[in-house]
Amino acid sequence: MSKSFDVVVIGAGTGGYVAAIRASQLGKTVAVVEKQSALGGTCLIWGCIPTKALLEHAHALKVIQQASEWGVTIPSGTPAINMTQVHARKDKIVDGLTKGVAFLFKKSKITWIKGTARLASPGKVEVLEGDTQTLDAKEIVIATGSSPRSVPAVTIDHSRIITSDEAIHLKEVPKSLVIIGSGAVGVEFASIYRRFGSEVTIIELMNRLVPVEDEAVSTELEKAFKKQGITVLTGTKVTKATSTSNGVTIEADVPDGKTQTISADMVLVAAGRGPVTTGLGAEEAGIKMERGYIKVDELYRTSVPCVSAIGDVITLETGVHPQLAHVSSMEGIITAERIAGKAVQPLNYDHVPGCTYCDPEIGSVGLTEARAKERGYDVRIGAFPFGVLGRARMAGELDGFVKIVADKKYDEVLGVHMIGARSTELVAEAVLALRLECTVEELIKTIHAHPTFSEAVGEAAHAAHGAAIHM
Ligand SMILES: Cc1cc2nc3c(=O)[nH]c(=O)nc-3n(C[C@H](O)[C@H](O)[C@H](O)COP(=O)(O)OP(=O)(O)OC[C@H]3O[C@@H](n4cnc5c(N)ncnc54)[C@H](O)[C@@H]3O)c2cc1C
Helix, strand or coil, X not given: XXXXXXXXXXXXXXXXXXXXXXXXXXXXXXXXXXXXXXXXHHHHHCCHXXXXXXHHHHHHHHHXXXXXXXXXXXXXXXXXXXXXXXXXXXXXXXXXXXXXXXXXXXXXXXXXXXXXXXXXXXXXXXEECCCCEEEEEEXXXXXXXXXXXXXXXXXXXXXXXXXXXXXXXXXXXXXXXXXXXXXXXXXXXXXXXXXXXXXXXXXXXXXXXXXXXXXXXXXXXXHHHHHCCCEEECCCEEEEEEXXXXXXXXXXXXXXXXXXXXXXXXXXXXXXXXXXXXXXXXXXXXXCEECCEEEECCCCECCCCCEEECHHHEEECCECCCCCHXXXXXXXXXXXXXXXXXXCCCCCHHHCCEEECCCCCEEEEECCHHHHHHCCCCEXXXXXXXXXXXXHHHHCCCCCEEEEEEECCCCEEEEEEEECCCHHHHHHHHHHHHHCCCEHHHHHHCCCCCCCCCHXXXXXXXXXXXXXXXX
16 A cells, blocks of 8 residues: 655654654645654664763762762762663653654654655655555655764674763763763763763874864863863774773774773774665665765755755765754754745854763854864954853853854854853854854843853953953
8 A cells, every 4th residue: 555645754863853843834744754663863862862861960960979069968978870760860851752752743743654764766665664565755855864883993892892872871880981082972971971980081083172173172171071080092093992701902093103002891982973874775766875975955955856865864065064963953944844835045054053061061153263264264262261250150160161253354253162061052142143143242242141151152252352351
């Protein structure tokens, strides 16, 4: 039997499910094929949500560990984390949110088809396993996402050499943990497991942590990590990882040309993610691909008519594509609106906020100082430390700063980079500032409530004009 829909979406991650809801709001009949038993994809099941839940536990432990500073007396004994309770709480949050998506599907009359989808022939999607059937689709949206990948010298065994998929479920806190890669995933797990009690070593091939961030942010994070007892090895290349019954031995080339051997209970490979396209039949359907990713134009059209692709699985003809939940969702909305005949504009990827929830948090948007200079701007910088603020002192969160990168000629804000408590929330103001092509002067004239962490944004703007008030 064949069922017909206006739109068939393959994959119910933050790209696919949002595209489906928006298409349904615009009057389309929609089906979503998802191979997992729950909706929400990487973000809800293995990514954003479970990791941030673990980070909230780490933060709670941090506050309790500093109880005496807060005038709180704790009965004798050292505060410790109970992983059974941690996972129970985290799983409850994940379960609630995935069920929430199922509720939204019901409300929007979206047909949820359980199974693995494959492009069969033009306008047809075959559902293998589960609810096997062939679907007729006027439009197909591929949103099959990404999965963890390793580095050349390391074989993931999912027990001692693991990925983030396993790291969110560890029943016990490893005594020692080596993390390969210092992107968002790597530094977040470094913060989680260091706080939970692991000896953590983080290895990064590039010469600084979080290499996509502004250099000043990397320096500040390295300082904070070292203060917390995390060993940081930058400019270091892992050449071998040998798993034994009681641990893993890593060999790595360190910057002085020597080889260093590191032993740990576990190794977490956090070296990026690759596209999920195996078995999808995309290439056979004539879709142009690049290194396994689906090539799309600025409005997410593939090389085959009526087939779009969004989210982690795509590569853009126009530049670098960030693998982030909010990016996939926005791409889903644009795609659904285009399919429904609405006028849509391409996304400005310079305005994508990047949030990393390590301790201290990072929030950034726009050009780093180095990128702005590369693009030929005559750059003006303003920075302000959180530690000066009354609110930061009350919270006991003194690390970090806000840094504004602006164009001297027109005073336009080109980038805002912050590291410190609440940065992942504070960045929202900066995103709007960039979207509205705001000047530094306009940020100065914007009233920032007192006492708040957001005062650092206003003060950084003052500093960019050489006139910070509290510094
Ligand atoms: C540990 C971790 C932490 C993260 N934290 C953040 C964060 O804090 N903020 C943020 O913005 N991003 C974060 N991300 C990234 C974010 O999760 C992804 O960018 C986002 O989930 C991508 O959404 P997507 O819809 O493109 O793909 P996915 O979420 O990967 O969804 C794809 C879906 O397609 C399904 N699928 C695949 N192939 C088929 C098929 N053939 N048939 C049917 N179904 C199929 C999969 O089962 C999956 O459900 C994190 C990622 C990880 C791993």
